[in-house]
Amino acid sequence: MTATSDTAPSSDAPPLRVRLKIQRVNPEGTPEHAPGEEYWDEFTVDMHATDRVLDALHKVKWEHDGSLAFRRSCAHGVCGSDAMRINGKNRLACKVLLKDLNLAQPVTVEPIKGLPVEKDLIVDMEPFFASYREIMPFLMPAGETPERERLQTPEERARYEDTTKCILCAACTSSCPVFWTDGQFFGPQAIIGAHRFIFDSRDSGEWDRLEILNDRAGVWKCRTVFNCTDACPRGIQVTEAISEVKKALTTGNV
Amino acid sequence: MTTHEFDVVIVGAGGAGMRAALESSQHTRTAVLTKLYPTRSHTGAAQGGMAAALANVEADNAEWHTFDTVKGGDYLVDQDAAEILCTEAVDAVLDLEKMGLPFNRTDDGRIDQRRFGGHTRDHGKAAVRRACYSADRTGHMILQTLYQQCIKQEVEFFNEYYVLELLLDTDPQKAAPGTPVSVAGVLALELATGEIHTFRAKSVIMATGGSGKVYKTTSNAHTLTGDGMAIAYAAGLPLEDMEFFQFHPTGLAGLGILLSEAARGEGGILRNASGERFMERYAPTIKDLAPRDMVARAMANEVREGRGCGPNKDYVHLDLTHLDPEVIDAKLPDITEFARTYLGVEPHNEPVPVYPTAHYAMGGIPTTVKAEVLRNNTDVVAGLYAAGECACVSVHGANRLGTNSLLDINVFGRRAGIAAAEYAAQAELPPMADDAAASLTSRIERLRETVGTSGESTRVAHIRSALQETMDRNVQVFRTEESLTEAQQDVATLREQYAQVAIHDRGARYNTDLLEAVELGFLLDLSDVIIASALWRTESRGGHYREDFPERNDDTFMVHSMAYPDEHNVKVDTKPVVVTQYQPMERTY
Numbered sequence: 001m002t003a004t005s006d007t008a009p010s011s012d013a014p015p016l017r018v019r020l021k022i023q024r025v026n027p028e029g030t031p032e033h034a035p036g037e038e039y040w041d042e043f044t045v046d047m048h049a050t051d052r053v054l055d056a057l058h059k060v061k062w063e064h065d066g067s068l069a070f071r072r073s074c075a076h077g078v079c080g081s082d083a084m085r086i087n088g089k090n091r092l093a094c095k096v097l098l099k100d101l102n103l104a105q106p107v108t109v110e111p112i113k114g115l116p117v118e119k120d121l122i123v124d125m126e127p128f129f130a131s132y133r134e135i136m137p138f139l140m141p142a143g144e145t146p147e148r149e150r151l152q153t154p155e156e157r158a159r160y161e162d163t164t165k166c167i168l169c170a171a172c173t174s175s176c177p178v179f180w181t182d183g184q185f186f187g188p189q190a191i192i193g194a195h196r197f198i199f200d201s202r203d204s205g206e207w208d209r210l211e212i213l214n215d216r217a218g219v220w221k222c223r224t225v226f227n228c229t230d231a232c233p234r235g236i237q238v239t240e241a242i243s244e245v246k247k248a249l250t251t252g253n254v
Numbered sequence: 255m256t257t258h259e260f261d262v263v264i265v266g267a268g269g270a271g272m273r274a275a276l277e278s279s280q281h282t283r284t285a286v287l288t289k290l291y292p293t294r295s296h297t298g299a300a301q302g303g304m305a306a307a308l309a310n311v312e313a314d315n316a317e318w319h320t321f322d323t324v325k326g327g328d329y330l331v332d333q334d335a336a337e338i339l340c341t342e343a344v345d346a347v348l349d350l351e352k353m354g355l356p357f358n359r360t361d362d363g364r365i366d367q368r369r370f371g372g373h374t375r376d377h378g379k380a381a382v383r384r385a386c387y388s389a390d391r392t393g394h395m396i397l398q399t400l401y402q403q404c405i406k407q408e409v410e411f412f413n414e415y416y417v418l419e420l421l422l423d424t425d426p427q428k429a430a431p432g433t434p435v436s437v438a439g440v441l442a443l444e445l446a447t448g449e450i451h452t453f454r455a456k457s458v459i460m461a462t463g464g465s466g467k468v469y470k471t472t473s474n475a476h477t478l479t480g481d482g483m484a485i486a487y488a489a490g491l492p493l494e495d496m497e498f499f500q501f502h503p504t505g506l507a508g509l510g511i512l513l514s515e516a517a518r519g520e521g522g523i524l525r526n527a528s529g530e531r532f533m534e535r536y537a538p539t540i541k542d543l544a545p546r547d548m549v550a551r552a553m554a555n556e557v558r559e560g561r562g563c564g565p566n567k568d569y570v571h572l573d574l575t576h577l578d579p580e581v582i583d584a585k586l587p588d589i590t591e592f593a594r595t596y597l598g599v600e601p602h603n604e605p606v607p608v609y610p611t612a613h614y615a616m617g618g619i620p621t622t623v624k625a626e627v628l629r630n631n632t633d634v635v636a637g638l639y640a641a642g643e644c645a646c647v648s649v650h651g652a653n654r655l656g657t658n659s660l661l662d663i664n665v666f667g668r669r670a671g672i673a674a675a676e677y678a679a680q681a682e683l684p685p686m687a688d689d690a691a692a693s694l695t696s697r698i699e700r701l702r703e704t705v706g707t708s709g710e711s712t713r714v715a716h717i718r719s720a721l722q723e724t725m726d727r728n729v730q731v732f733r734t735e736e737s738l739t740e741a742q743q744d745v746a747t748l749r750e751q752y753a754q755v756a757i758h759d760r761g762a763r764y765n766t767d768l769l770e771a772v773e774l775g776f777l778l779d780l781s782d783v784i785i786a787s788a789l790w791r792t793e794s795r796g797g798h799y800r801e802d803f804p805e806r807n808d809d810t811f812m813v814h815s816m817a818y819p820d821e822h823n824v825k826v827d828t829k830p831v832v833v834t835q836y837q838p839m840e841r842t843y
Contacts, residue, residue, distance in 0.1 A: 026761065028762065050596070061767070062715030063713075070766075073294045073477045074296060075475065076299075076592060078588070079294040079295075081291075097595070119763055122764050129291075138354065138402040138403055145352060149352075153363045157359055164388075167298070197354070
């Protein structure tokens with residue numbers, strides 16, 4: 001089979017033979033598998049060196065098994081749809097180049113952990129978004145609304161810039177061992193979602209949010225494992241942001 | 255089957271849909287339906303900025319912006335709509351700032367502005383700094399900020415509900431001109447369960463975004479399949495100016511991933527194989543910051559005439575190597591990371607291979623400046639609105655200027671939300687037949703049950719890639735009657751195959767196989783409309799360049815095209831362009 005990925009550039013590079021080992025579950029069952037039964041499925045596809053894991057999943061879906069279910073949209077790492085566990089690490093499938101993986105072994109692909117699996121690689125995102133909503137992720141300014149823009153210096157903006165990059169993909173939260181085992185924990189994303197406003201000079205709701213994060217489901221559950229920072233496809237220093245929130249709580253200074 | 259009743263139903267949760275929801279949900283029961291999650295919408299992929307004559311960093315005003323928009327659109331812009339766009343731009347930006355959007359700032363704390371293609375000082379004298387921005391992730395910030403405000407306002411979302419049909423109370427093509435036609439609601443497929451839901455509504459706002467997936471090489475998301483335009487067309491409504499599709503000059507070569515025009519706004523230069531800054535020949539005054547249609551054509555021409563870069567001479571270079579690496583990292587962090595991740599190129603010291611990529615549909619569902627959907631040149635469909643890329647107001651005419659689309663979604667999304675709520679406040683819920691969903695339900699069931707008989711040719715992926723190939727080859731930057739006719743024939747063949755299309759997944763839950771098959775049907779419908787409109791327009795204007803008719807012809811073609819469904823054919827009619835203060839001039843830069 002020759003690769004004809006729809007995104008591959010014209011390239012004379014030899015094809016890459018890729019074995020994919022995908023964790024699957026079908027809530028309605030298949031002829032071979034009972035409803036809800038988890039199983040591994042293997043596919044071999046020929047790909048280009050410039051292709052990403054998402055291209056390989058598409059090739060499986062488009063040429064081998066149309067029932068394979070996964071989410072994706074932008075395909076270049078900005079929409080946050082396709083977070084999954086690739087070789088045991090949380091990644092966006094559209095950002096992992098196949099040539100950067102050890103292709104002597106099968107590439108394992110699993111759904112992100114800690115959220116209920118709906119079908120194959122699709123998980124229920126609602127608990128994740130519910131945590132985000134809970135930290136009041138919107139500007140709470142004080143005082144009169146000015147006619148023009150609120151002023152903010154480049155330095156003040158830089159204070160919270162890193163956490164504005166979040167795309168809500170859940171790679172961080174679903175990589176957190178505390179989140180896997182503790183159903184109450186907000187998870188790293190909600191904390192950095194709060195960080196983005198707590199350290200915004202225009203916002204005056206910081207103590208409302210810090211109070212929520214000081215709660216038993218909040219920031220003190222973090223064990224500084226750094227999985228979240230490794231998992232973030234936007235390069236956000238997640239653990240550092242969480243530390244800043246902890247520091248604000250212990251010192252009383254934002 | 256579940257039936258819901260709302261005052262306002264918004265289809266699509268990108269910038270236009272959520273901006274509309276922030277207005278309509280203040281006064282009316284509003285539901286927002288999206289086939290994704292709101293934060294996955296492609297507004298989030300927009301990079302460079304949002305235009306507004308704030309004059310924060312140099313002299314500027316809304317009239318200059320209006321002129322640039324009209325000229326940039328090659329005079330096919332409705333000038334009353336452009337005046338609104340550019341006049342309301344300032345408040346649109348300030349509103350977002352007040353909602354919390356983290357714009358880049360000047361040293362004294364005001365919103366910073368940068369240069370962008372086609373935006374000029376005093377009617378073309380020099381490039382002007384008009385684009386308000388947040389690094390090269392302005393769209394991301396807009397999408398996040400609007401979503402955050404929707405959370406604050408407790409907007410009701412129906413995530414992963416795919417709207418498949420628009421319900422009107424009367425067939426708009428059978429209704430006599432001047433007689434009332436009203437919207438009644440929409441039908442949607444809940445992806446999690448496979449259930450068809452009926453949403454009855456007094457007002458419906460279409461805000462479904464673009465249709466870039468008709469092409470192979472595109473900056474658009476996989477999910478941008480022109481759903482809103484296609485279901486409006488299927489309901490008997492016309493589509494305006496569909497021949498005008500924008501090819502963004504700087505897509506990553508071979509991949510189509512967008513590299514913002516901000517790269518050139520910050521000083522980046524396009525070079526051909528000999529290192530020549532070739533835009534000096536095509537646009538001597540503003541060079542690399544000429545409008546996108548001109549730059550894309552210039553690039554394609556360099557490649558065609560053998561001056562392309564690389565082993566196959568099939569791209570040009572975007573050169574940022576003369577810029578301060580700190581400026582690149584601070585102002586263009588995402589796009590330079592794309593170059594590193596996907597092409598292994600370090601923009602600090604290597605030029606980036608780029609080539610035009612299908613980016614934006616200037617055309618769409620025709621609307622008034624209040625975002626009301628037109629069913630012909632003068633009659634609106636009561637209660638039906640459209641905004642954003644799926645709509646055609648028309649503020650972009652034959653070619654959109656960069657940063658005017660993030661502006662468009664905010665200005666006309668807001669207007670749609672206000673108008674839809676006002677209408678719903680005084681309207682009755684239109685009646686709907688009990689069997690309104692019957693034909694859709696049986697169509698979906700049939701699709702789910704069809705077993706492939708003729709192998710390869712009935713696969714979704716096969717038909718789709720054949721469609722995208724022919725559109726890329728024949729309906730791209732350069733077009734001729736011959737190429738368009740070939741594409742038309744190809745699409746006809748693919749339609750026959752699509753009639754037999756077979757999917758693998760027989761299930762109800764998260765049947766994304768079924769979803770892709772439905773999307774493909776929309777792509778085929780829209781391709782027909784694009785091709786028919788492009789065949790009809792035997793002139794060259796903006797993004798539509800006919801090599802067999804290389805001149806602009808204002809005597810015959812300074813009119814919008816209006817494509818109507820006519821049995822299985824496309825009937826192309828016209829609509830006058832609104833001219834207020836700018837008479838067409840030769841378009842040089």
